[in-house]
Amino acid sequence: MFLLxxxxxxxxxxxxxxxxxxxxxxxxxxxxxxxKYLPDGFRSLVIIAILFSxxxxxxxxxxxxxxxxxxxIVETYxxxxxxxxxxxxxxxxxxxxxxxxxxxxxxNNDKIFTLQKFIFSISAGVAPVFLLxxxxxxxxxxxxxxxxxxxxxxTLIFDHLYxxxxxxxxxxxxxxxITLLNQYPxxxxxxxxxVVATWLxxxxxxxxxxxxxxxxxxxxxxxxxFWPKNFPETNYQFPKxxxxxxxxxxxxxxxxxxxxxxxxxxxxxxWVLVINFLTLTTYVYRxxxxxxxx
Numbered sequence: 001m002f003l004l005x006x007x008x009x010x011x012x013x014x015x016x017x018x019x020x021x022x023x024x025x026x027x028x029x030x031x032x033x034x035x036k037y038l039p040d041g042f043r044s045l046v047i048i049a050i051l052f053s054x055x056x057x058x059x060x061x062x063x064x065x066x067x068x069x070x071x072x073i074v075e076t077y078x079x080x081x082x083x084x085x086x087x088x089x090x091x092x093x094x095x096x097x098x099x100x101x102x103x104x105x106x107x108n109n110d111k112i113f114t115l116q117k118f119i120f121s122i123s124a125g126v127a128p129v130f131l132l133x134x135x136x137x138x139x140x141x142x143x144x145x146x147x148x149x150x151x152x153x154x155t156l157i158f159d160h161l162y163x164x165x166x167x168x169x170x171x172x173x174x175x176x177x178i179t180l181l182n183q184y185p186x187x188x189x190x191x192x193x194x195v196v197a198t199w200l201x202x203x204x205x206x207x208x209x210x211x212x213x214x215x216x217x218x219x220x221x222x223x224x225x226f227w228p229k230n231f232p233e234t235n236y237q238f239p240k241x242x243x244x245x246x247x248x249x250x251x252x253x254x255x256x257x258x259x260x261x262x263x264x265x266x267x268x269x270x271w272v273l274v275i276n277f278l279t280l281t282t283y284v285y286r287x288x289x290x291x292x293x294x
Contacts, residue, residue: 008034008046010263027112066094072141117184121155122148124188125195135225140209146202151195158187244287251280 012033016024024032034046070091075082082090109115129147133139161168162183176186208214211228218231254277261270 008038011037062095062098065098066091069094069097072145076141118155121158121188121191122151124151124155124191125193125199126151128196129199134221134223137214137225137227137231138203138208140203140206142206143199143203147195147199150198151191154191154194158191240287240291244284244291247280247287248284251277251284254280 012030015033016029034043070087075087126147129144162172172183176183179186215231218227254273258270258273
C-alpha cells in the first residue's frame with residue numbers, strides 16, 4: 001500500500017508542476033490525480049489505503065483519548081469505586097466527547113494542513129513525557145496531564161496574541177529575523193520550552209506514583225530506566241534496548257529511501273538499500289526476540 005500510494009503521490013507532484021501556482025487545490029490534487037489516471041482496480045486500492053490510514057489513526061486516537069479521560073482522571077480521582085459497566089459506558093461517552101470536540105476544530109478550518117500544523121503545535125514538548133514515563137519513576141500521571149493541557153493552552157494563547165497584539169507579533173517577527181527561522185518553527189521551539197518547563201514543575205510539586213504500583217510495573221515489563229534501588233531486580237538490558245530503538249528507527253526509514261531511489265534516483269543504490277533493509281529487519285527481529293526471552 002505504501003509503495004502504491006507513494007507512486008501516485010510522486011506522479012501528482014510531477015503533474016502539479018504543469019499548472020500555474022495557485023490554480024489548483026493542493027490538498028485535493030492528490031485524489032484528482034488518482035481518479036484521473038489510475039485504472040479502476042488501482043484507483044480502488046489507493047482509496048482503500050487512504051481510508052485505512054484515516055480510520056486506524058482516528059480509532060487509536062479516539063480510544064486513547066477516551067481511555068486517558070476515563071481511567072487516569074475519572075476512575076483515579078473522581079469516581080473510584082464504580083462498576084466496570086459504569087466505566088465502560090463512561091468511556092463510550094468520552095469517545096463521543098472527543099469526536100465532537102474534534103469536529104468543532106475541523107469545521108472551523110478549511111485546510112487539512114492547517115489542522116496538521118495545529119496538532120504539531122499542541123504536541124510540542126509532550127513527547128518526552130510519554131517516553132520518560134516508561135523509564136523514570138518520578139514521572140506521574142499529573143506530569144502527563146499537565147503537559148497535554150499546557151501545550152493546548154499555550155498554543156491557543158500564542159496564536160491569539162500573534163493575531164491580535166502588534167507588539168507580540170513584532171517581537172516574534174524580530175526573533176524570526178535574528179534566528180533566520182519562519183514563524184511556525186520558531187513557535188514550536190518556544191512552545192516546547194514552555195511546555196517542558198511546565199510539566200517539570202508539576203512533576204516536582206506533585207507526589208510520585210505509588211511505589212507498589214511502580215514495582216508491579218517493573219516486574220511485569222522488565223523495562224530499564226531510572227528506578228529506585230529498592231525495586232525488584234530485573235534484567236534491564238538498558239543499553240541494548242536503546243541501541244535496538246536506534247537501529248529500528250534506521251530500519252523503518254529505509255523503505256522510503258529505496259522507493260525514492262527506484263522512482264527518481266539510482267536503481268542500483270535502491271537495490272543496495274533493499275538488501276540493507278532486509279538484513280537489518282532480520283537482525284532487529286532476532287535481537288528483539290533474544291531480549292524479550294531474557
